[in-house]
Amino acid sequence: MATVEIPEDMELVYKYPESLTERHTHYCPGCTHGIIHRLIAEVIDELGVRERTIGIAPVGCSVLAYYYFNMDFAEAAHGRAPAMATGIKRVSPGKVVFTYQGDGDLAAIGTAEIIHAANRGELITTIFVNNAIYGMTGGQMAPTTLPGQVTTSSPMGRDVETAGWPIRMAELIATLPGAAYVTRQAVFDVPGIRRTKKAIKLAFQTQLAGLGFSMVEVLSTCNTNWHMGPVEALEWAKQHMVDYYPLGDTKVIDEVKALAKGRK
Amino acid sequence: MAKGMVIIDEDRCKGCGLCVSVCPVHILRLAEGRFNAKGYRPVEVTDPEACTGxxxxxxxxxxxxxxxxxxxxxxxxAAATA
Structure with missing residues (x-):
């Protein structure tokens, strides 16, 4: 990058987060994984916990997340990130442990692990990226695929008679006593991205305060497998996903509410 | 005098155009006939003076x-005397 002179009266308002490595991601142009990676990195920078954070990477498009986060990372077997995070957190309670999982990882093959980790109230944070499709394997139907949505394995659109209904994970996890903070956010526009960052921060603070399990479901896009342009995909998601997956908190225990209040 | 300024790391850009769609002063565009190391058309600023930061x-x-x-x-x- 060419060096540019910065006028003296200009102040820096956005810079590359320390918690991301310099490596370029392999994600498709316009993929919201990049936005969500960046938000997590910004939050970890702001909380000043990078040196003691351990992330767990999933299987799926974000399988290589450990290349992009500038911190310790482990790679779990498909869907088993919450189980691995449980083990790491229990032997090293001083660490900040989070899992980064997609909908195939968390809502299909790893459903048991996430439910039991949440139910046990493990002091971990899960970032659940829901883009309603299997990205890495070529756009097949996921448990979170919308009714009628066309994928390579539901070419006539998801038929709920045979394929069942999409799973609302944020609502499901919210019913478990061990969960302290569960929310659903979306990165479809700038205000949504800002709200998502706030939610991710509160989720990590919930863990730091030892209040219980925290999860942020982030509605995202897969423009490649939805066969759309990146901007068009954000619009489509806004129009179709939010109806089935309403945004907002599904569970906030009183202690987390106090935490959020104290933060302002 | 411009209120803000952006520095673009062109080789990181994948030309997805999300920034172009949200810029409130419409000063971003994807380069025409020019490619970065990855082979994408990188984003560029058309009017740096209009940037609000x-x-x-x-x-x-x-x-x-x-x-x-x-x-x-x-x-x-200070602003009044300037």
Missing amino acids: CAMCATICPDVVFTVYRRRRQPRQ
Whole structure:
């Protein structure tokens, strides 16, 4: 990058987060994984916990997340990130442990692990990226695929008679006593991205305060497998996903509410 | 005088155009007939003087292409005498 002179009266308002490595991601142009990676990195920078954070990477498009986060990372077997995070957190309670999982990882093959980790109230944070499709394997139907949505394995659109209904994970996890903070956010526009960052921060603070399990479901896009342009995909998601997956908190225990209040 | 300034790390850019769609002053576009090391048309600023330093481009960018600067607000009196 060419060096540019910065006028003296200009102040820096956005810079590359320390918690991301310099490596370029392999994600498709316009993929919201990049936005969500960046938000997590910004939050970890702001909380000043990078040196003691351990992330767990999933299987799926974000399988290589450990290349992009500038911190310790482990790679779990498909869907088993919450189980691995449980083990790491229990032997090293001083660490900040989070899992980064997609909908195939968390809502299909790893459903048991996430439910039991949440139910046990493990002091971990899960970032659940829901883009309603299997990205890495070529756009097949996921448990979170919308009714009628066309994928390579539901070419006539998801038929709920045979394929069942999409799973609302944020609502499901919210019913478990061990969960302290569960929310659903979306990165479809700038205000949504800002709200998502706030939610991710509160989720990590919930863990730091030892209040219980925290999860942020982030509605995202897969423009490649939805066969759309990146901007068009954000619009489509806004129009179709939010109806089935309403945004907002599904569970906030009183202690987390106090935490959020104290933060302002 | 421009209120803000962005520095673009062109080789990180994948030309997705999300920043172009959110820039409130419409000064971003994808380069015409020019490609970066990855083979994408990188984003470029058409009118640097119009930049407000709002950082919306940096907020939506999936590839952390932008570094954003904003001019400090002058104290009122100083601004009046300037």
